[in-house]
Amino acid sequence: MPEILELITTDAARLRSAPVEHHKITKHLWEQAAGDTARGMLTLLSLWATRGAVHMALMARPNAPDEHTRVGVVSLENRRKSFPSVGRLHPPAQRLERSITDLFGLSAEGATDARPWLDHGAWEIVNPLGKATARHTPQAAYEFLPVIGEGLHQVPVGPVHAGIIEPGHFRFTGQGETVVRLEERLGYTHKGTDSLMHGASIERGAKLAQRTSGDSSVAYGWAYAQAIEAALGHAAPKRAQSLRAIMAELERLANHLNDVGAICNDAAFAMMLAQCSILRERVMRAAHNVFGHRFMRDCIVPGGVSVDLNTDGRAALEALVNDIRLGFEPLVHLYDNNASILARTAGAGILRSDLAHSFGAGGYVGRASGRNFDTRRDLPYGPYAKLVFTVPTRSEGDVNARIWVRIEEIQQSLGLLSQLLKSLPDGDIFAPLPKPKEKREGLGLVEGFRGDVLVWVGLDARGHINRCHMRDPSWFQWPLLEAVIEDNIIADFPLCNKSFNCSYSGVDL
Amino acid sequence: MIFNLLVQGLQMMLVVAIAPLLVGVIHKMRARLLRKQGAPLLQPYRDLLRLMKKEVVLAHNASWLFRAVPYMVFAATWVAAALIPTFATGLQFSWSADLIAIVALLGSARFFMALAGMDVGTSFGGIGSSREMMIAALAEPAMMLTVFSLALLAGSTQLSTVTHYLAGSNVGLRVSLGMALVALVIVALAENARIPVDNPSTHLELTMVHEAMVLEYSGRHLAMIELASALKLVLYLSLIVSLFIPFGVAGPGDTIAAHLLAVVYYLIKMLGGALALATFEVSIAKMRVFRIPDLLGAALMLSLLGTLLLFVSRSL
16 A cells, blocks of 8 residues: 555656646545644645545655655545545645535535535525535524633624725634634635636636736736646746746735735834835836736736737836835835834734644745745746745744745845846747647646645646636635734734735635 | 903814814825825815714614713813913913813713713724723823822912913923923823824724724714814813913913914914824834833823922922
8 A cells, every 4th residue: 555655746847747647545545644744744735626536735845955845636536425534634624625515515524613614605506516406495604613711702803894805704702802712704705716617718717717816816827827738738938937927026026015014004104005005006007017917917828928028018127126126125124123113013923833834834924934935946837946036934923024024025026037037038928728638637836925826727628627726825824813813912913914914815716 | 351251262162173174284294204195184174074964873772872972072072172271371261170170071081982982882892992991091190190290380280370380481491391291292192092002094993992982983973073082182282282382372461462473373383293293103103002001101100200309309
């Protein structure tokens, strides 16, 4: 009987160029895989279902300097309507499992939490991706986890908030100002993306993917294109790859600039937001002028990109990089020398390193707590293998650390943009996709500004999407926010929340 | 007598009339410092007018108290503001109530506001009320001690007498006065829900103090509360300028021309105060809720020290 580790063999080069093999495994091995993720030998990248099977994407980090990071997909066919729970052993899988139950009607055997997640009882059908039967009985009221103790009181917040933000419900149980437990209730922006993907053409799928989480359009577009290209064994032209990287770094730049300002604004330090917003707006306008869309939506298409960069555009972006570099330096100084804002951010909302590792928290959330992982470096794609950059990490895990990771990533992105603009290869920007002759599957993994965005695509023989699973980095960050706010004070929640800046739309699908 | 009554009437009307403008000036200045255009200076008046025209939405379980509190708060704040010698010390009502009465009036307003915050029973109202009372428990004693040190110096708790005394040339620079000023500024920031204690422009329900208490109010009720808040800001700013920059204040026997000149001086002083407040607010972040007692504790200690120093210097 093979060890589960022996099945996780796909290295970066193979992942980016060939269809992903999924290993059909036994129930016993499935449980072993769940145990290995819980013990930290493997990182759970995602968990999803197709008709008739459940799949797990796993990652093994290198143990020796000459080894590389490897990924793999293992699948368990389920003839009955259930599969052994992964969340029972490895909590990060719980919400993914509950979503599978809602969408497919497959139940997780032995799951500790069997409440619905995406299905709020408002859909006219139940299990839309499974049997899809009409709803006959209304769903029972959602029960929040019980909190027992003296002098406790509940504070329900949302889903409608006072500010213009995405909807989500937060149930605080507090003792005075101290938070004893926070429980999140998400799913209010459910759009049925998974159902819409079923049977869609590759082009339509690209549009849907880029509308999953608006601020990560490029990351989603690229991850989806990667999955499609890998499934078809097709490579996008070199110039297209570099252009994609330019877009991805612009997106990271805009979002990080916005976040740094917005976090400070939640501590009523409005100056930072005002100044950062100016810089962000310059990035957005440059994106609009050069690529035709502020969020660069639909600029990435499977097979390449849809807009080329001309000489003027190149000069404009070079000017932008200089502009931001000059404009951002004083802001870092402003932040680092203001005792009143540092008093709020330093030591607030500490995320323990072991939790960050166990949840495989991507992006600044993981890196601020010592999880040294970046898809661009560890599973390189596109032009990143040839570029020089460092992955900033911190060990404190507080709001301040998450701000600093962002600040350093902004600086790295500026460096990457300079390199990309200088070494932009000539050639085509699009290579037409070949027609698949049989069923194909591909996996894409891209570093968005929040962390690693995973897209898994199953194509049918006609080249239509049979199933597309997109896993936003926030799946593994939202639960950590609950852990971070425990024993903290309720008034510090907005600050901690903004420093995570998780996507609602990305996880509500 | 008649003249004093007229001056008193003018003073009462003036503080209400300029209260929204003061808020407008602070907003404009703040926006400009943040490199934004900012709303027009007269926007707060428009907002009040708009709120007055809107219907009032009440919770089903709101009691009579909830409906009465906005007017009570406004009335108490207005009476307190009427007692401040903004531009003239010869105010008719000034002799009937002193600084302690002002503190008591504001204290009652806050008490009813906190009750109203809890009346409907939403969690945010309760959070706001409890935070407000925590702040008040420290701000009020600091305020009282400041009053005492001023009273010791001037020999009276009558605000007009104190201002008259401080405006005189024989005061000089006193350590106690400096301490009282710092303490009063901190108390004023806390009482008016300004940064670093509270953020008047936040939309984050969980961090609010004053705004959380009034979250359930709408229409004319909200207008009354907004106007009372603006009035309170005028009150504290006037208190600070009348005590610590008392030049140009008209005395009881002065002519009409002197009184009009005093109004101009007063308006200039208020403008200066508003600009200083806006500048201070953009350069600092809000404090952690549990650090606020440290700040107010500092105010309390400063005012206590000021009072003690006066006692010591007297006995020597």
